[in-house]
Amino acid sequence: MSKDPVLTLIDLFARLPGFGQRSARRAVLHLIKKKETLLPDFANAIQNVIRTVRFCPVCGNLDSQSPCHICMDNERDGHIICVVQDVADLWAIERSAAFKGRYHVLNGLLSAIDGTGPEELKLPALEKRLKEVSPLPYELILALPTTVDGQTTAHYIIDRFKDLPVKISSLAQGIPLGGELDYLDDGTIRMALNSRH
């Protein structure tokens, strides 16, 4: 006999980030109790994603059209490209509704420990994109995390494109909105002090 379908589904849920066996059991049980409504919706939604969602060949965003709706939106400023690590970061910036340019998803960061070099990321694709589209100059906004790998990647990008007529900026760093000084780490406070304006 093949493995029990319920156990199979629980094991799959347990492989999602933030899930363990216990929370997976809870989620699956909830789904099965809503067998007539939620479960078919789930099945359809997953089939839809499999059938339609692709990574955008231009920017690396996820969308059901290709190129993605951001790349195809003529109201957006194609001369400003925001470089992000991951699609999740792109979504976060889109939710802020503060950016009306285009994106470039690197799909990771340079990392000596993980052995991720520039060729593993979408950096050659970014270079090609910068050189192909006219008219230059572009502005590149580096929206990369303030971690060692994030900053290494930022420095690498600045260095790699220093001969192109491209303005490169980074997100401002400092105290987050509503951030209580008492709860912030020393590094953030030091950085906010040094970058005071």
Added chain:
Amino acid sequence: MSKDPVLTLIDLFARLPGFGQRSARRAVLHLIKKKETLLPDFANAIQNVIRTVRFCPVCGNLDSQSPCHICMDNERDGHIICVVQDVADLWAIERSAAFKGRYHVLNGLLSAIDGTGPEELKLPALEKRLKEVSPLPYELILALPTTVDGQTTAHYIIDRFKDLPVKISSLAQGIPLGGELDYLDDGTIRMALNSRH
């Protein structure tokens, strides 16, 4: 245009217990990144569950056979029935591998606040089951939570079946294995003291 398939899937995930928008986004992004492997497995597992999994008409367990494999297992003692609130509790007892009888899933607890009466639970089905199967006597093990509703339900069951030749027992209550006294609530310690043996 219909709603974006990715957003639809995120919204469905966010309706699962223990999930919010953020964790749903994380899970969906992880799934889409494994589009070639994990996502089709997910779709198949859900289809299998929809197609095969049913609530057992005898005991209320979830299984792909009907009656379930526990009810059909002749090596199990059909004269001991363990009464649980929920399929999750049945699974928990099965994992302990300490019980070789059958089950009865109530699908909830009596609750004055939620307005759940005996007819909403599988209590008439339990009575029918007790009266139909011979030879009696049965033992009923009440594996119900030590909450107000759980204990109300236990008392109700004891009262309802007091005229049947059925022995009714409850799970022992006390200090859990590895339980540090210092971290246990007062009620548990008091109960463990009163029930000392």
